[in-house]
Amino acid sequence: MFRTLLPAAGLTLLLAAPALAQTTNSGTDKFAQLETLLPTPNSYRTASGAPGTDYWQQRADYNIRVKLDDEKQAITGSEDITYTNLSPDVLTYLWVQLDQNILDKNSITAATQVGQIQDRMPFQAMDYLMRSDFDGGFKIGEVKLKGGKALPYVINHTMMRVDLPTPLRPKQAVTFSITWSYNINDQLKINQRSGYEYFPEDKNYLYEIAQFYPRMAVYSDNQGWQHKQFLGNGEFALPFGDYRVSITVPADHVVGSTGVLQNPNEVLTATQRQRLASARNAKKPVLIVSQAEAVKAEGSRAKGTKTWTYAAKDVRDFAWASSRKFIWDAMGIEQNGKPVLCMSYYPKEGNPLWGQYSTEVVAHTIKTYSKYTIPYEYPVAISVHGPVGGMEYPMLCFNGGRPEKDGTYTADRKYGMISVIIHEVGHNFFPMIINSDERQWSWMDEGLNTFTQYLTEQEWERDYPSRRGEPKNIVDYMRTGKNLQTPIMTNSESVLQFGPNAYAKPATGLNILRETILGRELFDYAFKEYARRWAYKHPTPADFFRTMEDASGTDLDWFWRGWFYTTDHTDLAITGVKWYSVDSKNPEIENARKREMINKAPQTLSQQRNLQSIKRTLVDEKPELKDFYNSYDPLATTEADKQRYQQFAKGLTPEQQKRLNSGLHFYEVGLKNIGGLTMPVIVQMTYEDGKQEKMTIPAEIWRKNNAEVTKVFITEKPVVSFVLDPLQETADINQSNNAWPQQAAPSRFELFEYQQRAQPNPMQQQSSLQKMEQKPTGSTN
Template sequence: MFFVGVPNIIGQNIKNNPESNHANKFEQLGTILPSPNDFRTASGAPGSNYWQQKVDYKIVCELDETNRVLTGDETITYFNQSPDVLTYLWLQLDENEHHSKSGNNYFDGSVMDSVMDVQYLKQLAPPEKRLAGLGVNIQAVKDAKGKPMAYTINQTMMRIDLPSPLLPKSKINFSVTWSYKIPDRLEFRGRGGYEYFQKDGNDIFTITQWYPRLCVYSDFQGWQNKQFTGRGEFALTFGDFDVSIKVPSDHVVAATGECENVNSVLTPTQLQRWKSAKVSNEPIEIVTLEEAKKAEQSRSKTTKTWQFKAKNIRDFAWGSSRKFVWDAMQKKIEGKPVMCMSFYAKEAYGLYRPYSTKVVAHALEVYSKFTIPYPYPVAQSVEALNGMEYPMICFNYGRTAEDGTYSEDTKNGMIGVIIHEYLAEQHFENGFPSRGGSPSDIVDYMRLPKNQLEPIMTNSENIIRFGPNAYTKPATALNILRETIMGRTLFDFAFKEYSKRWAFKHPTPADFFRTMEDASGVDLDWFWRGWFYDIEPVDISLDSVKYFQVNYDKNPTQKSDTIKIKSPKPIDDLSVLRNSQDASILYATTVDKTLQDFYFKNKPYKTKDSVVKITMNRYDSLLSPAVKREKFGNQFFYQLHFSNKGGLVMPIIIQWNFTDGTNEIDRIPAEIWRKNEERVEKVFIKSKEVQSVSIDPFKETADIDLSNNHFPKKIIPSKFKVFQSKMKYRGQSHPDNLMKRAKATEKELKK
């Protein structure tokens, strides 16, 4: 997310008039945001004196598969492009999160229960015993002449003291030699490590956040000096990479950047497939399934070095295994060819072979449309039972059952992790079951007790429910901003402008907030306050409806009718509805029929209309005896009373259901709450008689209580799920999935 790693922006919602029912939620953010300056302007754009540092790496590393140890020697060139004189440099040692002395291993409490999981019991062991041997071993830090440099390690941070000050517009060269024992990432968690496959005795190595790397030194916080605890993510300094990776010769390596020596690391046959893939619009297996299976049975005693280069990137990651199948295809992004690739073991073949590389290509296409054209020559997905993304490479899950079948949830989860964003998921397939972005996805979280909630603008380590707070709520907020507050046209233009302004730079949340307003002409401070700086939920209640009609009688009466209404099919996602009405959207599953699998063709979901009986009270009132019948006689007046029970101000979307079976929507902007943030009344004139009224009919505001959204009142059914205990690993298809059962039934019918 765009707000990661900017602690000085984190703050609370400061109220200007806390004892009042107005002049709080719609006041400007003011001092909550940092003051504009020459580096970052009030418009949200980089200032005339904006600067950022640069760092280049030349790394030579070797994977010792037998001992599961990685050693490396890196030469670093650091460019001081700031106006400041630096006397020391800070580097991150992320792998030290697994060191027994790192504070993150002592942060959380623990409890005992009558039934205990073995993995949990292992976590109870003292860090000194459980994590023995893990962490980075710094062997040497030397200057360009080979002279030792003084350094200090503080948990996941390392400070290098410079022998002489590094002046502005100057650079320094130094080297770091290091090694570490690669952890079992299923046991010790973390972003990188190895996974052991007992059946064939092989590993998949996921090497991420692995080399000592420069922290960001910026205008808004100086050195980034927060410890890495395994949760938060930090911005990194952009630069160029030249990386040589020595592995067993029967391994296949997936890495950031372009491989410089494919001619020497591939067999002649594989090289020919690679050349064919570079001009193919369908994935071609460069390393085939049969070759990968054969390699699993071997153990090469020789090594091979893969060489990769990448320019203007912030990080470098790689994976290595003899189990890897490798497929690739070309995708042109605005005329520029990009190699889309996937690496996966046989355990994931049934899902990754038909989907992964094509999903990568789809993601690039949609991202490029809404941000900037994808700037790099490579994009790849690696199946590794965990999810994390780095420049040009992402690690994802998605394995089949042993017979090749898979569950729909695993398939959609795999696609969702590769794509990673709501909008691109919805362009893959209309109604794709995204796990974040739709307003209904965040409702359960937002209705929790306030002592279990934090604002989005909170340090990662302080969040109790990390997934909903750091992923679901921000995605939902931006989706609501696009669909309900700004509209797609204004949002898309402003978001693209933000992307262009800050590509390859270091934006802060304030830069995003300001750019979105600057490029759209929409005052959104109230929205940032409510959604990003506060924890109040949306709960707008339709408390009463008064119905007035011109009456020339002297004694107005109250009457009550019993009527029948036909309930429309519920619409849980406004984006899905609008996408289905947008002919310009070409869904990947529609364009490419090969993406239509068993689950695409077998959708068991149907919603039936129902007829219910309700009672609506009608009130006639004498407006004026002098009113002309021809002017008001055919008009219906409705006075609606709303209360803001949740606290978070939002637009009021009203659906009027008329007695003739038609309906219409009125959209009242959030500013209706300016003068009174707690309650408001508003009169509407309709030319037809209203049968019932509903608010937020498309569930687009994340309202936590739908029972007070209707008049007359409706009974809102509650849902519950019956589920079995969780599988051991995320992304592993259950052996008894719907596809397998359907195949078994089909087989029986053929007998």
């Protein structure tokens, strides 16, 4: 509403003391510091978020020999593990991960899986329910100390404790060996992070193999042994080490792997070696194995086997892929003065999408992530195409995104494929190098990676259709009931709505932090500092929160508390607007203004109708009834009025006179935090002349009262409207209360006729049109 007050009254309101501090929703002060929630800093992890002077981490080096049985779809293997104790503690036993046991018939995951029977169920759902018929768990053979002495061990579902004959003291190492085997799962029936895909047309298999060997668990300063069971969502926590892996496969298979090939002369032809050498300096991908060569290999079966040996340094895991169906291309780039070979392996079913895009996306991802985090230091980066939607390992990832059999595809399929490759290649940085604990905190790898994925997508193509990152894209999730949400700071296995919670919400929060709260300069510096500090180490959430604050010079406890520790949402509202102007006390100015307001005031309905129905009033008919007040003008300026003003003005200083005659407009805007999530207040003002001005008020405006505040805006021109968050920067779930005067939010509905038959994609439609246009005149076909 609009009001005009005398100067004294107006100034009294402007200078009123702020309300006492209040809280909202949970009763917790939104600006309370996080010190009571975060672990106490120590010599291992400092209060600044950096590793301390006494920081340490364990090391596990592997020498692995593994054989793929292409007839039975099975793995057999043996490994030597050298485990080095760099902690200050004495260890009497070691914990080893057996993640493949998630596919054991008696796994906790299968036993605790909940579900419902529907009236109509697809075969795939039935396959999933009956997956207990498949036995894919590890079969452990021997566990021996170097030299041959058997070691006692106990298997606890997906964890195995190995008891040491003598305690392992600080700075000591122990080498022991394990033999094992397991059956590989059909990924189209049991969709796990690795497995095989069968192609009935040519009777071939494509293998994507990971979690294929018993792996050392993490032992750390902040939690001791990380031996939480692998239930499915919480991925992996692993120590760094050097790997040498010998992979025996059918002789006509092509193997892509973590690391660098050690025996190319034994497994590659001279032509393939020459092509690979030329690819290192190529500006576009070079085919090492062409589609024609892969198709030829599909139709034959070579006798015997080949062993491909790969080595990798300072990695936390190892994975590989094998098939005779593989097309293989490669292209070299340089990163921070070091060569990186970007490669893709894919069956012909992936073309034309994969040949055109995959390796280019790999190279783009390595370059862009290196810009926003740390330079990529591994020698290769690989994308493999199979049925899995997306899964990541050091230097290698598995990605979906297959065109139709006729080679056409939708825009969604194209951008979905590009996005999943960016995401999975990006995981080389989070968590393969910046090595967070995925078993505990999925958001630390998925969320930070999804955020950097968003930055990378936007550098791939202008207005790239990113699914996650923009605040407006998470509004629907933030609107869902609190009983359907969990805070981001929730253990991986207890998260509800895993995709929005672990991927989208952290990524969106970081985007808001970058664009709206800190600004790009402060955010980008702090984000790079976090990556630099914790590269090849084990960061925790506290290390991330503290580093971002330390490097940006900004107290962000309110942001971490709201966005990461609660399920509050953004819903800021304008509750009202009061318009004040200063009374200049000049009778000529003030009387003219009042007269203008009276003249502009609309007539009431009765006044409008009386003009029509009452032709003449009694006073019109009898002028003798008029007196002094019928001609009196209360807004006429008299000499006495002028003298009083002149006397008043003499007592003012020049500065006071300037303010009195400034003509400024004062707007008292009421603001309410309905959703409970503290956010900056972004206000766009539209002036009477149509021009606009946007200002961002820091979130600290809520520090004295978390629920409701008023803010005074002083303008030189009249304001006709106020709008909160006009660019949807804060994921505000309710735009209808963001404007004054209130504005209706635009929406649309669609009329359509139900179509039972699936429509062709745009590429198929265009192809059909071109074929029709190419038909000769008079053709009847």
